[in-house]
Amino acid sequence: MMRILILGIDGYLGWPLALRLAKRGHEVIGIDNLSTRRFSEEVGSDSAFPLPKPEDRVREAKRHLDVDITFYKGDVTDYNFLTEIMKKHKPDAIVHFAEQRSAPYSMKDRDHAVYTVVNNEVSTLNVIYAVKQIDPTIHILKMGTMGEYGTPNFDIPESIYVEAIVNGKKDKIIVPRKAGSVYHWTKVHDTDFLLYFHEIWGLTVTDIMQGPVYGTRTEEIVDESLRTRFDFDETWGTVVNRFCVQAILGIPLTVYGKGGQTRGFISLEDSMEALTLLLEHPPNHGEYRVANQFAEIYSVRKIAEMVKNAGEELGLKVEIGPLPNPRVEAEEHYYNPERKVLPSLGFYPKKNLKDELKNMIKDLLPYRERLERYKDAILPKTKWRM
Numbered sequence: 001m002m003r004i005l006i007l008g009i010d011g012y013l014g015w016p017l018a019l020r021l022a023k024r025g026h027e028v029i030g031i032d033n034l035s036t037r038r039f040s041e042e043v044g045s046d047s048a049f050p051l052p053k054p055e056d057r058v059r060e061a062k063r064h065l066d067v068d069i070t071f072y073k074g075d076v077t078d079y080n081f082l083t084e085i086m087k088k089h090k091p092d093a094i095v096h097f098a099e100q101r102s103a104p105y106s107m108k109d110r111d112h113a114v115y116t117v118v119n120n121e122v123s124t125l126n127v128i129y130a131v132k133q134i135d136p137t138i139h140i141l142k143m144g145t146m147g148e149y150g151t152p153n154f155d156i157p158e159s160i161y162v163e164a165i166v167n168g169k170k171d172k173i174i175v176p177r178k179a180g181s182v183y184h185w186t187k188v189h190d191t192d193f194l195l196y197f198h199e200i201w202g203l204t205v206t207d208i209m210q211g212p213v214y215g216t217r218t219e220e221i222v223d224e225s226l227r228t229r230f231d232f233d234e235t236w237g238t239v240v241n242r243f244c245v246q247a248i249l250g251i252p253l254t255v256y257g258k259g260g261q262t263r264g265f266i267s268l269e270d271s272m273e274a275l276t277l278l279l280e281h282p283p284n285h286g287e288y289r290v291a292n293q294f295a296e297i298y299s300v301r302k303i304a305e306m307v308k309n310a311g312e313e314l315g316l317k318v319e320i321g322p323l324p325n326p327r328v329e330a331e332e333h334y335y336n337p338e339r340k341v342l343p344s345l346g347f348y349p350k351k352n353l354k355d356e357l358k359n360m361i362k363d364l365l366p367y368r369e370r371l372e373r374y375k376d377a378i379l380p381k382t383k384w385r386m
């Protein structure tokens with residue numbers, strides 16, 4: 001049994017991870033400033049599934065799963081608040097999800113870019129300094145993103161360093177990174193800070209490079225009251241989740257540009273499984289571990305075809321409606337990231353996109369009227385070139 005502090009416990013990944021870890025017998029403490037709830041409202045949207053208040057979530061978890069979760073409302077950018085909770089609960093591991101996680105939100109204007117940078121960098125620095133001050137042996141499990149690497153024309157290594165020959169001389173360099181939004185750049189900067197302080201203070205870190213997550217289900221979501229948030233608007237929804245809602249609402253699937261943008265996807269259930277494995281098998285003390293976390297590689301165009309097929313099998317009429325790309329990104333490119341850390345811990349994906357798509361559409365169909373209310377928030381308005 002470990003004591004695990006989840007920063008960002010109210011989020012898409014934070015809540016089901018809390019349920020999973022608590023169910024496995026770990027003591028789970030969480031912090032959230034509820035910002036995603038507010039930001040979703042800011043863009044005229046809401047979670048597809050109605051979200052109970054934090055205190056109701058905790059009560060429902062007790063009722064259905066017989067687990068005790070401690071939930072604090074507060075901000076990780078408040079150093080005193082964070083350190084008080086850490087001193088009180090003495091965690092063995094800290095899961096850091098407490099960041100602004102949307103690329104489009106970070107690209108809206110100067111204010112949103114600055115907010116994203118300040119929130120994400122201050123929260124990461126606070127975690128680093130708090131661990132150093134309170135207990136430098138705490139394992140920091142940090143949510144990064146596959147988007148840190150961008151889409152290079154070489155196989156993406158799963159390590160922090162790579163050997164390179166620059167101007168004829170060989171040296172160890174940090175695996176090259178090229179992010180595609182202010183949000184994604186903050187994750188690069190997080191990696192830079194974590195690596196730097198790991199090197200000078202010997203911190204123990206797992207830096208997870210995760211691809212886009214999709215899905216509505218995990219083993220612990222056994223009742224509607226335990227559902228995690230599910231975003232589908234242009235700002236907070238990720239591509240697979242968005243396409244499922246578009247299929248239900250009869251909106252042609254919004255493939256941006258040529259649709260050859262290729263990413264490593266993972267289901268919510270498999271993401272929980274991978275995160276649990278990484279927590280229960282921490283790196284050695286003072287080690288910096290990078291884990292590329294994805295299950296299947298697809299292009300956006302291929303995903304649209306798969307959602308169309310899944311929707312049509314369930315009786316929906318689904319069209320694919322390519323749109324000019326609001327983002328600046330490669331629309332056809334090479335993509336071959338390495339993945340060996342999770343398999344070495346025994347991870348194998350249990351879900352696949354094809355089957356999960358049907359489950360997602362089935363889970364969302366009863367909420368069609370609710371989804372209709374937020375229809376205006378679906379088409380892309382945020383443009384990278386402004």
Ligand code: USQ
Nearest residue numbers: 101102103145146147210211212238239254255256261300
């Ligand atoms: N896309 C479309 N149509 C849409 C939405 C997205 O074609 O309606 C395309 C985007 O242009 C992009 C790809 O789908 O090429 C993925 O976009 P996304 O919105 O699903 O994901 P992204 O903005 O990259 O960010 C999401 C999460 C972020 C996480 C990241 C992992 O919001 O927190 O870090 O996925 S990764 O993509 O590997 O960087």
